Amino acid sequence: MLRFIIRRVVIIIPMLLIIVTLTWGLIRLAPGNFYTGERKLTPAIEQNLREKYGLNKPWYVQYGRFLRNIARFDFGTSLKYEGQSVNQILWRALPVSAALGLTAYLLALVVGITIGTLAALKQNSWIDYATMSLAMLGISIPNFVLGPLLVLVFALTLFWLPPALWNGFPSKSVILPALTLSAIYIAYIARLTRSGMLEVMRSDYIRTARAKGLSERQVVFRHALRGGLLPVISFSGPALAFLITGTVVVERVFSLPGLGNYFINACFNRDEPLIIGIVAFIAVAVLVFNLLVDISYGFIDPRIRY
Amino acid sequence: MLRLSSHFSATLTLALLLAMSLFCAGCAASASNSGFFGKTDPPRENVLRYVSGSEPESLDPQVSAGQNEARLYMALYEGLIEYDPKTSAPVPAIAERWEVNKDYSEMTFHLRQNARFSNGDPITAADFVYTIRRGLAPEFASTNAALAFYIKYAQAFNEGGVFVFDPASKTFLLEKDFLPGEEQPATQPALPLSSQPIESIAAEYPPIPEEKSPDADTDFHRFMHSPPRVVLPGDEKKRNKALDADPKLKAAIAGKQLVAVKAEDVGVEAVDNYTLRVSLAQQAPFFISLMPHQFFRVIHRGTVEQFHSSWTDPKHIVTSGPFKLEAWKPYDRIVVVRDPMNWDASKVKLDRIVFYMLVDNTTMLNLYKAGELDAMYNHTVPAAWLEVMGSMKDFMDAPEAAIDYYRFNTTKGPTKDIRVRKALNMSLDKTALANWRHVKPLTAFTPSGIFPGYPQPAGDPFDPEMAKRLLAEAGYADASGKYDPEKFSASEVEMITNPDGNNLTYADFIQAQWKQNLGATIQIRVMESKTFYAAQAKLDYKGISRFGWSADYMDPFTFLGLFYTPTGNNGTGWWDPKFVELLDEANRTVDHQKRYEILAQAEKLMLEAQPIMPITVGTTRWMKKPYVKGMYPNATTLIPWKWVYIERDQSRWDYGVPDMTE
Numbered sequence: 001m002l003r004f005i006i007r008r009v010v011i012i013i014p015m016l017l018i019i020v021t022l023t024w025g026l027i028r029l030a031p032g033n034f035y036t037g038e039r040k041l042t043p044a045i046e047q048n049l050r051e052k053y054g055l056n057k058p059w060y061v062q063y064g065r066f067l068r069n070i071a072r073f074d075f076g077t078s079l080k081y082e083g084q085s086v087n088q089i090l091w092r093a094l095p096v097s098a099a100l101g102l103t104a105y106l107l108a109l110v111v112g113i114t115i116g117t118l119a120a121l122k123q124n125s126w127i128d129y130a131t132m133s134l135a136m137l138g139i140s141i142p143n144f145v146l147g148p149l150l151v152l153v154f155a156l157t158l159f160w161l162p163p164a165l166w167n168g169f170p171s172k173s174v175i176l177p178a179l180t181l182s183a184i185y186i187a188y189i190a191r192l193t194r195s196g197m198l199e200v201m202r203s204d205y206i207r208t209a210r211a212k213g214l215s216e217r218q219v220v221f222r223h224a225l226r227g228g229l230l231p232v233i234s235f236s237g238p239a240l241a242f243l244i245t246g247t248v249v250v251e252r253v254f255s256l257p258g259l260g261n262y263f264i265n266a267c268f269n270r271d272e273p274l275i276i277g278i279v280a281f282i283a284v285a286v287l288v289f290n291l292l293v294d295i296s297y298g299f300i301d302p303r304i305r306y
Numbered sequence: 307m308l309r310l311s312s313h314f315s316a317t318l319t320l321a322l323l324l325a326m327s328l329f330c331a332g333c334a335a336s337a338s339n340s341g342f343f344g345k346t347d348p349p350r351e352n353v354l355r356y357v358s359g360s361e362p363e364s365l366d367p368q369v370s371a372g373q374n375e376a377r378l379y380m381a382l383y384e385g386l387i388e389y390d391p392k393t394s395a396p397v398p399a400i401a402e403r404w405e406v407n408k409d410y411s412e413m414t415f416h417l418r419q420n421a422r423f424s425n426g427d428p429i430t431a432a433d434f435v436y437t438i439r440r441g442l443a444p445e446f447a448s449t450n451a452a453l454a455f456y457i458k459y460a461q462a463f464n465e466g467g468v469f470v471f472d473p474a475s476k477t478f479l480l481e482k483d484f485l486p487g488e489e490q491p492a493t494q495p496a497l498p499l500s501s502q503p504i505e506s507i508a509a510e511y512p513p514i515p516e517e518k519s520p521d522a523d524t525d526f527h528r529f530m531h532s533p534p535r536v537v538l539p540g541d542e543k544k545r546n547k548a549l550d551a552d553p554k555l556k557a558a559i560a561g562k563q564l565v566a567v568k569a570e571d572v573g574v575e576a577v578d579n580y581t582l583r584v585s586l587a588q589q590a591p592f593f594i595s596l597m598p599h600q601f602f603r604v605i606h607r608g609t610v611e612q613f614h615s616s617w618t619d620p621k622h623i624v625t626s627g628p629f630k631l632e633a634w635k636p637y638d639r640i641v642v643v644r645d646p647m648n649w650d651a652s653k654v655k656l657d658r659i660v661f662y663m664l665v666d667n668t669t670m671l672n673l674y675k676a677g678e679l680d681a682m683y684n685h686t687v688p689a690a691w692l693e694v695m696g697s698m699k700d701f702m703d704a705p706e707a708a709i710d711y712y713r714f715n716t717t718k719g720p721t722k723d724i725r726v727r728k729a730l731n732m733s734l735d736k737t738a739l740a741n742w743r744h745v746k747p748l749t750a751f752t753p754s755g756i757f758p759g760y761p762q763p764a765g766d767p768f769d770p771e772m773a774k775r776l777l778a779e780a781g782y783a784d785a786s787g788k789y790d791p792e793k794f795s796a797s798e799v800e801m802i803t804n805p806d807g808n809n810l811t812y813a814d815f816i817q818a819q820w821k822q823n824l825g826a827t828i829q830i831r832v833m834e835s836k837t838f839y840a841a842q843a844k845l846d847y848k849g850i851s852r853f854g855w856s857a858d859y860m861d862p863f864t865f866l867g868l869f870y871t872p873t874g875n876n877g878t879g880w881w882d883p884k885f886v887e888l889l890d891e892a893n894r895t896v897d898h899q900k901r902y903e904i905l906a907q908a909e910k911l912m913l914e915a916q917p918i919m920p921i922t923v924g925t926t927r928w929m930k931k932p933y934v935k936g937m938y939p940n941a942t943t944l945i946p947w948k949w950v951y952i953e954r955d956q957s958r959w960d961y962g963v964p965d966m967t968e
Contacts (some may be wrong), residue, residue, distance in 0.1 A: 041452075044464060049449070082366060156344075163672035165662065166638055
């Protein structure tokens with residue numbers, strides 16, 4: 001187990017290096033620069049800017065400096081936002097995305113697993129059909145449609161909740177974005193739980209449990225769920241990574257100061273240090289959460305050993 | 307299977323019912339508030355909740371060029387001069403008055419003595435000298451620096467230029483000895499007064515009763531009033547290139563010293579604590595209207611020098627405007643509060659302004675409707691909403707000092723031929739486009755109706771028949787000499803645009819017009835913004851590209867000046883020395899009306915060459931709650947915040963666009 005973990009942690013380093021290098025190269029391939037705008041700068045002013053940010057140096061010098069900084073976890077200063085370091089921006093934006101993402105995640109897990117289990121236990125009943133149809137809707141309605149619909153009802157008609165903006169956590173402003181964000185995850189988790197549970201409920205060890213005379217509640221909660229939730233767990237690890245590192249669409253629709261919003265703007269602004277900082281951060285998050293999922297398998301399913 | 311589908315259809319019906327009830331709920335909400343869009347309850351406190359647009363690059367007024375930042379800077383910083391809230395004309399701010407010399411080449415600003423920074427330090431002429439020098443410093447690399455290039459030696463300093471010093475005679479080489487057109491020296495216009503020896507202040511400035519003129523006899527003033535020195539590029543490669551082109555100059559600099567142009571050489575002088583004198587390199591009658599621009603708003607030297615680029619951090623920042631910073635939550639909001647230190651604080655009516663950093667128009671309109679925003683900035687009502695919003699009483703619509711146009715690439719392809727450019731322009735029905743989009747059509751280049759008294763020339767009218775004849779003449783004709791769409795090489799021409807705002811709807815309309823009127827299908831290529839700007843800048847486009855320009859200051863020159871140089875914001879490859887000569891002549895003309903007439907001649911000359919296809923004049927198109935007063939849809943759409951207030955008496959509310967003429 002320990003060897004497995006160490007091996008996986010060590011692999012993260014070269015993976016990360018490849019990811020940031022590719023990103024670094026791709027930004028250079030994109031036309032335009034952080035100072036390219038509708039208004040053309042005079043050549044001398046452009047020259048002054050390139051000098052200020054070291055862009056007039058050969059690419060290998062820039063790349064070397066870049067690697068040195070990455071090794072020290074220093075992503076440098078944003079090109080677009082004068083005087084703000086990338087680390088500063090990351091630490092400022094992360095809590096917003098994380099609070100929103102975690103809320104949506106918990107909501108998705110609780111609601112998704114509950115209705116998925118219900119659907120599985122009452123297979124082919126109206127509960128099953130209703131929940132699974134809703135899940136189908138949840139998967140097929142994109143969040144840029146769902147978000148505005150929720151806003152229309154709860155913010156512009158009933159005036160219960162604010163239509164956008166972030167007023168801290170917890171506050172009313174979290175509800176609509178979290179609902180929008182979690183819809184698709186609720187749907188996926190419900191479907192995964194249902195199919196996982198259906199499979200497990202037919203297995204021998206459940207029959208054994210029933211034969212031992214356990215109550216149906218004990219059968220479901222102590223034995224069936226542990227096995228039935230395996231697909232949910234492998235789905236929810238990376239899902240958590242993506243949820244807390246910012247979601248571009250929902251943060252845009254509700255104008256939230258999270259990582260996703262920063263990321264999309266950094267790309268439009270060609271803000272190289274910020275793009276690389278956020279990409280590296282998301283990459284680390286995804287790699288780490290995947291590792292955590294793999295480790296947790298060992299605890300949940302006694303059949304899996306590393 | 308059958309059972310499932312019946313259940314499924316029940317669910318589907320349920321979902322449809324839900325969707326329909328949502329839709330009707332939406333209708334009911336918009337119908338309930340007749341006349342206004344959404345809630346009209348004023349905020350409980352004396353606060354304005356506004357949108358400033360995308361996240362500011364910085365709170366340093368000299369860093370960024372955008373309007374989103376200008377909205378914040380206008381609250382936090384003050385300059386010598388402010389915009390009038392209705393006309394955008396220059397009105398006194400930190401300078402209580404100013405004098406301009408006879409030929410608009412030198413100005414003297416008299417600062418009020420009670421102006422203070424937010425930390426209580428007095429604002430003096432030296433602060434303005436510091437601000438302008440800092441903005442021009444090459445290492446500071448401000449993207450706005452070009453706005454100050456009218457000031458003597460400002461460009462030379464910003465571009466790292468050098469003077470040429472002759473150690474033998476202890477003098478500097480002068481421009482007038484190396485004029486390229488010296489074969490006919492008689493045609494060279496006289497130097498502006500600011501570069502001639504000082505006769506007397508009285509001769510140069512109109513006399514002011516009971517006022518002592520500032521000392522004319524300073525060393526710096528005499529230096530400014532000497533003929534301009536030769537400036538060469540500081541970079542050796544570029545300098546050698548420049549010298550190779552001018553053998554006479556090359557010979558003259560042998561054995562001379564090169565002296566870097568310093569900040570102290572730039573033509574700004576603190577004559578005393580409260581008098582600032584600015585010497586220009588040329589005559590620039592519009593220079594005063596440039597002064598309210600963010601680049602010239604004063605900053606606090608001590609704070610900048612102590613904290614460097616982090617001086618705008620809320621912990622350190624010192625400001626000069628009617629409001630000071632209270633909180634800055636990036637990507638969320640900036641809150642400013644009334645600054646009691648401001649000289650005019652007693653007249654500032656709002657306690658607080660909350661600027662939200664929003665970019666999505668729908669989100670803004672949602673917040674506005676829900677009563678969480680009191681006003682929005684220009685162009686925030688999407689064209690598709692105009693049918694509904696256009697009749698609302700809180701819809702702010704007025705002509706804007708901004709134009710939309712397409713550039714032609716005059717350097718290659720079919721659009722190199724002026725007849726093709728004229729034909730494309732004539733076969734677009736701009737009136738139809740303008741009516742459809744609720745804007746005004748434009749046939750000339752400067753925005754019509756914005757500069758009172760400006761005799762704007764008319765461009766070519768809509769005339770598809772003439773367009774076809776022109777194309778036939780250009781060789782796109784069949785055997786009988788009639789225009790043949792088959793021959794027109796539409797594939798060699800394309801329209802490039804970025805997808806922002808209404809650009810795509812415009813492009814689609816124009817494409818359809820050409821198809822209908824010329825039978826030619828010209829492809830539209832949509833590019834991501836930065837890619838698009840990069841392609842335009844390099845003239846790397848086939849035929850036609852979209853562009854727009856909004857005024858930096860209220861003068862036609864802010865538009866016509868785009869074609870002053872072949873590079874920069876020209877973007878077409880068209881450049882005519884005759885046009886430049888006319889602009890120069892206009893700026894040398896002291897008589898206002900005469901100057902406008904010469905500018906109009908220049909505009910006419912340019913329209914005849916058709917390097918661009920004018921489309922529409924902008925309209926401001928934003929929303930403002932009726933209780934927000936002192937805020938007007940002026941032509942620059944820049945709002946000086948100190949005059950804005952919340953009116954609680956409904957009888958004094960604005961029921962429509964407020965009157966801007968009174």
